[in-house]
Amino acid sequence: MFYRENGQFKTTYRADQQIFAIRQDRIAMALILAALFVVVPMFASDYFFRAILIPLVIMSMAALGVNILVGYCGQISLGSGAFMAVGAYGAWNFYTRFQGMPLVPAVILGGLCAMFFGILFGLPSLRVRGLYLAVATLAAQFFADWMFLRVKWFTNYSPSGSVSVNHLQVFGYPLDSALSRYLFCLALLVVVALLAKNLVRSAIGREWMAIRDMDVAAAVIGIRPMYAKLSAFAVSSFIIGMAGALWAFIHLSAWEPAAFSVEVSFRLLFMVIIGGLGSIMGSFLGAGFIVVLPIFLNQFLPWLFGLFGLSISTAGVAHTELMIFGALIVWFLIVEPHGLAKLWSTAKQKLRIWPFPH
Amino acid sequence: QTEQFIPLLSYRTGPYAPNGIPWANGKQDYIKLVNERDGGINGVKMSFEECEFGYATDRGVECYERLKSRPGVALFDPQSTGVTFALTEKANTDKIPLITLGYGLSIAADGMAFKWNFPYLGSYWTGADALVQHLGKELGGLDKLKGKKIALVYHDSPFGKEPIPVMQERAKMHGFELQLLPVTAPGVEQKSTWLQVRQSRPDYVFLWGWGVMNSTALKEAQATGYARNKIYGVWWAGAEPDVRDIGDGAKGYKALALNGYGQDTKVAQDILTYVHGKGQGTGDKNEVGSVLYTRGVIIQMLTVEAIRTAQEKFGKGKVMTPEQVQWGMENLNLTAERLKELGFDGIIRPLQTTCANHMGSTSVRVHEWDGKQWGNLSDWYEADPAVLDKMIKDGADKYLAEKNLKRREQADCGA
Amino acid sequence: MAFFLETLFGGLMTGMLYSLVALGFVLIFKASGVFNFAQGAMVLFAALAMARFSAWLPQWFGFESKILANLLAFAIAALCMFAVAWVIERLVLRHLVNQEGATLLMATLGITYFLDGLGQTLFGSNVYSIDIGMPKDPVFMLDSVFDGGVMINKEDLYAAVIAAALVALLTLFFQKTSTGRALRAVADDHQAAQSVGIPLNRIWVIVWCVAGVVALVAGMIWGSKLGVQFSLTTIALRALPVVILGGLTSVPGAIIGGLIIGVGEKLSEVYLGPYVGGGIEIWFAYVLALVFLLFRPQGLFGEKIIDRV
Amino acid sequence: MSNYNESTAGRKTGEVILDVQNISLRFGGVKALTDISFNVREHEIRSIIGPNGAGKSSMLNCINGVYTPSEGSITFRGQTFSHMNSRQVAEMGVARTFQNLALFKGMSVIDNIMSGRNLKIKSNILLQALRIGPAEREEIKHREFVENIIDFLEIQAFRKTPVGQLPYGLQKRVDLGRALAMEPQVLLLDEPMAGMNLEEKQDMSRFIMEINEEFGTTIVLIEHDMGVVMDISDRVVVLDYGKKIGDGSPDEVRNNEEVIRAYLGSSH
Amino acid sequence: MSQPNIVLNVNGIEVIYNHVILVLKGVSLQVPEGGIVALLGGNGAGKTTTLRAISNLLKAERGDVTKGSIELRGERIENLSPADLVKRGVVQVMEGRHCFAHLTIEENLMTGSYTRADKGEVAANLDKVYTYFPRLKTRRASQAAYTSGGEQQMCAIGRALMTNPNLVLLDEPSMGLAPQIVEEVFHIVKDLNTKEKVTFLLAEQNTNMALKYADYGYIMESGRIMMDGKAQDLANNSDVKEFYLGVGGDGRKSFRDVKSYKRRKRWLA
């Protein structure tokens, strides 16, 4: 009824190629952005910023990066945690070794480090495919874990191997309050998301998807698998690396390699698959799901049990949380194997023809 | 505002659960005991909330963010070295003291540099130092260590790496050879580590492990025929879960004992009467008085005493702010009598903190597993200030310089 | 030289144990095209059940015999695994017929979480032991040839024998029964397999049951070695390079892969590790597998990856 | 120099553009192709027919570099290759459709066809990310071209549908569209009309002939519908068990004894 | 055959893919015992969907039958699994072949005998398939993925025959087959039909062939049955003649002469 494209005619290809071709979508997007930048800061508490919003925004960025590789280019990767780690340690080394290096360039340089690392570990993808590649990317993960633990240079010979940053500033403004950190990450995310969206709807994005869907045919129409795959690895690990730098600098402030363990890689893969492979929007939904759900369950379950006059032990909550988390993942996959984003677009499609069922 | 809130991080699931559970139970039970037996601290009852984080740093940080602004919050016990590292800076801005008993940042003993960190009773540096002293004593003099070879088998994480500088320092001093053997967390596969041990045949093995790594190490030692009585563990590798299911296989294994333990101590008896006796016990009755359980109790006792000390200055019967608790923590003075009164006789030694010394005491003993239980406690060792003080100061200075921070003024200590 | 032999043996034995876990992956992949990440969780779950029941049963029914307790516990744990298999088929796989590999993989990760939670809820999170009477102390051989002899771990030796027997059995199962062929068909194309009347549901239950038993055996052996505790699940991560090196679809591949990885990682750690600070074996295993894959992208014995227009 | 030939179908054909010489292809024991030679002239519609498994698709695969022939060479516009490289072939202007539908299933119709124009896109990855100025103009320019193809193939209604959901026949059209987007000089079509009914086949024939006439595209066609082949092709090669058994105008082929025996059967 | 039994009765079914895409809008059809019924229609008409609905392979495509009923010899079969249907003798040859890529041709065929226990019977069936498609015999040991399109099509049909079916749902059997083989496939269909009383429902684009061999035909357009009737009647219907058989008033039209204007089927207008 309200969600219709009737009457909106596109007279130019340019108009048709907009990211949000339907007016209602554009309005919705503007509203969401306004909400994120203006309304949320008015209401969110410090805890909400630090424990939920900031991780959510940063993980969204990482998931976006993973989605480019896994969702768009079809190269399943379990090494994302490693790319984050390289981004984080790379940025840290630039930040501490060069006096006066500002934050944003450090983050970008961290992204570039991750990019080179990504390209290096992307090389096997030219020969190894599918699940074999997925498992092989774990090599990157464990190698990075080892490297940052063992090669002392990367941690500037800190005896424990743990490093930290403080007094962050952006363009002279200190990033101390949770709000400023949130806005900083959000602004970066918006920029990255826009650039990523542009990429995936351009020629390079089509190359990635072509490689994903049918690589022999792609080669026949002149797409070089090597270029497509490595560029996907590069772009993806660049974004993941930046997210890693943010995660370390903004969210953790002090970290050790375990902060980017294989568990993180799995979680990122979860995000993109639950969210929707090959969908920018899906990355965000998936990140939301995976970041928020455990925290929510952790706080909601005792309350729920309390309702029935039961008290539940901490361990009980933790175990129930695991079970519900696992069950929900399976349930969502069954309801819509193509992820939350697909669920979302199906809902939109229904809305479009509403009130008629078909 | 009538209650003092104690946030409790815990890990009752995941790879480190076997050790995390008794520890967490001890921490809870002591709070219950004080509330039940004494009616709180000068009448101020304590409330608590547990937050499960599964030994994952980021979830621990989330717990911190969630609980730090609860009304009446006193301090924070990060419960893992990783979380301690992550919180050290945040605590600085949030002005919340961190109690890290027997773990965390070794250089944080320097209270002038780390206002908010309290590695009570000892850090990994003091632990490593004491172990070397113990070896020296067994051999009949530290000079006998010359030419010996010690292998450090350690958990490959900040926790495991902390003792290395002290070990290296001591190796230089006494001329023993140090072999470093990292074990990838969580440490379930150590065959090659122990093959290397077999190859290089070190005279002693120091085991810096946590959780499943400890029992695996001892089992592999058995499987490769390395004498268990040549293995010495840190205090996180010297509790019941580490050896219980190996039984005789670990006979002769020794480890640091940060604290005394046992059900016959007064505090354990009190807990059995006032807490378990009223059906309020957190875990299994048999677990009361076990090594890690007792450690949890100690942490909570020190918390309570710090609050009590603070109340003495800022007003008895009032709920203390974190900043007031911080003052209490660095002005703690637990004499032998006081400890006895509290029921901790034989569990820990007297400790006194100051603005500059956040550790309070570095006393530690060594105990041995006889196949059924821990026992055969050695004398107390103190870390050698000649070795450590300079290292701590240098380390803290380097940290401050890197962070662009300043040492506290002496004036800051008064308040 | 003696030490080299020891390392070699040590590697072979560990490799054999990895194979046992890898076997679970291979079975399920071969039969349904599902890369089952839950294998690690299944190993833990089975081991927990076995450990707990072997302690509970004598308590409940007041008998002493250790052997009886172990046998009964094994049987009950196997039943638990059958139940798990059945539930997984009913509630998960059945609804995901014909979906892509990535989706199925994620579903098994969901199952992993669920099993981790369930296992700990039912059986607790402490360390439990399984005592099936494996000898713990090493024996020394060839004392006459080498000084100090060559140390061999008897426990590992037994474990390796059990693993080998299991593999032989499974290989037979796949080669000699018509089910074997049906399984491969299902892995290729769920829908087409349905269309010719292969009952996916039944097949899946069977395969997951078999995988459950394999997990149980693996859990029992690992558990008796290490104690049963949550960390057992991480063994799965160490077995993954074995799976890809041997080939996702090959039972013998899991064995050969296991041996190569086992030996490779131990030798590398012992002989290369010291030069770079140690702790390299886990990534070395992956890199080793990767190197093999560069020459054979489908693993040593895997089915050739089909690439045709 | 140009010695135009008048083909039987009444079409002006030019010089030899593609010359296949003595190609053999083996897979283990299977001899997919044995010593095949034939040529294709500019502007002509050249058909390859033969029973199932004769090696027709393999022949196309050799031409555009998917398979590497074990012997023989291929000359394209005067350049001789012992084996082709896919990218190079695409750059030289050879496009192709597939027998078993090799579309990019997850992409929409538009994106599938747009991907055919990727070779022509000049802006680099940074420009594409920023999507400013030249990159956007370029994208729009190509989009216009693709829209023309979509109009031409009459699939406007499905522009944004993921191709995986289209019925078989339409997918074949999209496949053709993707090939056309490359503006090829030579178009290789592998059974473009399989699974179509008569009306659809007529449409498809019309498309093929229009492409051939309007753009002067040379077409190599594999098809099992003899009606179509005999009606629209200029010359026909017949393969059987990897060997060439006939080559010539449709009429010659139709009356070739061996071809009748091996392939056509008596009813044609 | 005066009043043949109805084996398959499809009654007003509606099919929705993905919860939103309505594809079949009330399709009804009947297949009599021992008959050959053809289902004709253009691309996207919904033939494949209809067959999938019958053989219950729709679930795997995320489609659902939301209305109507399907009966096999009087028994409702919507809730049976495809395997149950195969046991009852209903088998579908899927569009697009779907051979098991890693299995050899012979193994592919043998999967069809999964439900058959009798070894002798299986061997006989295999022989039969090889006599129908000698080409398969020569390629029996190669992996299905590496056989030509036509060979795969034969393999798919052969595999279905291995189940000893009594009702075969054939989806575009002639696709990609050489004319001779097409002829042969239809011969086989007829053969099985007359000798072994196998019933066929075949979706086909090759209207010519289909109507030549079928007894009865349904014509589908956009998810509805537009026309049905005896095969001969349909073959003589002038619309069908023009649009499906290509024989206008003056015999077969050359593909050459098809011009660029688009004719529309009258009944759709």
Ligand SMILES: Nc1ncnc2c1ncn2[C@@H]1O[C@H](COP(=O)(O)OP(=O)(O)OP(=O)(O)O)[C@@H](O)[C@H]1O
């Ligand atoms: N899995 C699917 N998801 C969504 N839509 C589908 C799916 N499969 C088919 N459709 C749609 O259903 C309609 C009917 O398709 P169907 O495959 O049944 O046609 P058909 O008559 O068999 O055509 P063809 O002759 O080309 O094979 C088409 O419009 C198609 O887009």
Ligand SMILES: Nc1ncnc2c1ncn2[C@@H]1O[C@H](COP(=O)(O)OP(=O)(O)OP(=O)(O)O)[C@@H](O)[C@H]1O
């Ligand atoms: N990659 C390959 N590996 C092994 N054999 C192959 C391969 N490709 C083709 N063949 C074999 O080569 C022969 C020719 O196959 P091709 O696909 O070229 O036949 P075709 O003439 O296109 O037949 P159809 O009309 O059935 O499509 C077939 O017997 C096929 O099995």
Ligand SMILES: [Mg+2]
């Ligand atoms: Mg072909």
Ligand SMILES: [Mg+2]
């Ligand atoms: Mg169809």
